[in-house]
Amino acid sequence: MQQYIILPIEGLAVPEFFIISAFLFFSQMRRSNNDPQVLFHFWHRLVLLYLFWTIVWSPIILMQKPYLHEGAGGILHFVLDFFFGNTFDASWFLGALIVGVPIVFGLSKILEERMVWILPFLVYIYLHYHTRLPAAWQVPYNFYNSFKDPILAFPGGLLWIAIGYHLSNEHIVNRIASIRNGYFWVALLIGLITYSVGIFPMYLLIVCVTLLFMAAYTWKLPTENLMTYKRLRAYSILFYVIHDSFKKIPKYLFSNIHNGPLLYVITLIVCWLSSEFIIRMRNVRGFHWLKYAY
Template identity: 30%
Template sequence: MGSVGRYDSIDLAKFVLAFMVVLIHINPFSAEVNVVVMPVLRLAVPLFFIISAFFFFTKVNVGKGATESDVVQAVKRAIGFTKRNLTLYFFWLAILIVPVIALRGWFDRGILQGVFVLLQHFFFGSTFIASWYIMALIIAVWAVLILSVKLSSTQVVAITAPFFVVSCLMSNYYYAPLTQAHLDTLEFAFWYPYNSFWIGLFWVAVGKWISDRGGVWESVSSRSLLGCTAVGVIVLGFEQWFIVSNHYCFDSSVYFSLPLVVVPLFPLLLRWNISLSCGAFLRAASTVTYCLHATLGSVLAVFLGWWGLPASAVVVLGPVVILCLLVTVLLMKFERYPGLSWLRYAH
């Protein structure tokens, strides 16, 4: 795990994770099924953070033993990482800005307030639905990189762990007595931490921690990793039962037991040796689908409502998936033409 080559398993995993996110936002499940499925779907975003952090920090050298030149190169790579992600963000924001403004209603109380709300959501929340992840990733990578110049990856995980705890309390444990006693303070300080850079800090730190321990993971058998993942899934199931039984949940984004699943699962994905000829399409489709699906689903629901047709998630899901894949194919086709190479910024 020390070197980064071609990982077709990760391309496939990201493709699957993107459609897990689609199922979170366009949820076709009954309440009974959703209780079982949702904890599994919530593995997607942590794994996205860990994948991005792992591949970023595997290519940089900071901390103990790093030279000044290493740190300079790490900063340069972080600048490039930021430019790529902001370009992706602005591409989709430009494409989706009209439906976003219409759906969000930010300018209903005037232009000035609308601009402030838009900026607030750009930096600390979402503009187009699910976009919070992109900005959270950028902020978290920079924060973890800076902390890692002087601290070990274990120390960085420890520093960011309280943000993970707060995110759990504000989402799945929102109605727990402990949270309610301090809710005003938590909301003032963190807003929605489970959909912002706060939670990103922890998962990016975990991704770097995994990257720094490549040799350790290689010494652990796949059977052991699989066993740990299975135990984590069982614990996650019990946590969901506990939350539902006590009616604590406000938003199901974060569970305390998620690290027990994603930490052993990610090295398993890395060592899954498969060869795919469609890796480029899978990478593009996962990004396009993540950025486009939720806003597209909302727009389709509005149109169906205008026409007097049912606009349930069951009805909308299929067309959204098909359109996301079709858009990916078209983008990859037309970006090859002279004058249209800018379309590659969509993924």
């Protein structure tokens, strides 16, 4: 069950986050005629979010990164980790967006739109096939890998960001919207089954993540209560920045707790309670700074 259902679905999550984030950003950029202020606002907001949770999880970060006790060299290492690696657990996604989105935006300014995906795709291929290349070609990968796995950093997010960029094109959006939602779900199911048995997994992952976006985009949801969707948006951010660091705490305090259903339930409850507390308290006098949490 884990190999054929849980892991394939789990593997779609972070790439899908990249595509959705890039789609929303580049859709806004297109509406604003590529106003640089939109990029600055996106970058500034993301950096503040990242800094906020880096401070929150600093006790765990200090335990996980002993180099922070090495003075100026440790601080420089931490700055590199912030942008090109991660600070707290799972934060590589935030760093990858901070670095990757401006790169794809830059590519869109110097290349024809239909060509933007090529360089990110070549990076994707390189990351997964670098061991088959001559030793000299492996130097960039080994250099980056000396301090952080490049697949879990901005190089690993570039293709997904580029896909989000292309999907934000108005003509593509209209084309997707004209296709019945059910077709996407059926195609996604076939893709997941094929992907789960290991047939061209690297390429089928691209197909499945893209199909999942299309299926979600064309899914007709009720529009009466928009506040519900705003709350879910806040949950999605807060659950992400809380879950992976929190689950280290029970495992650290209790040696008999490991990854499994019990830790999953505990983490889920804590994420929900923490999210509710932050959302409700951000408008309370003296707690407005909580707006930076999501």
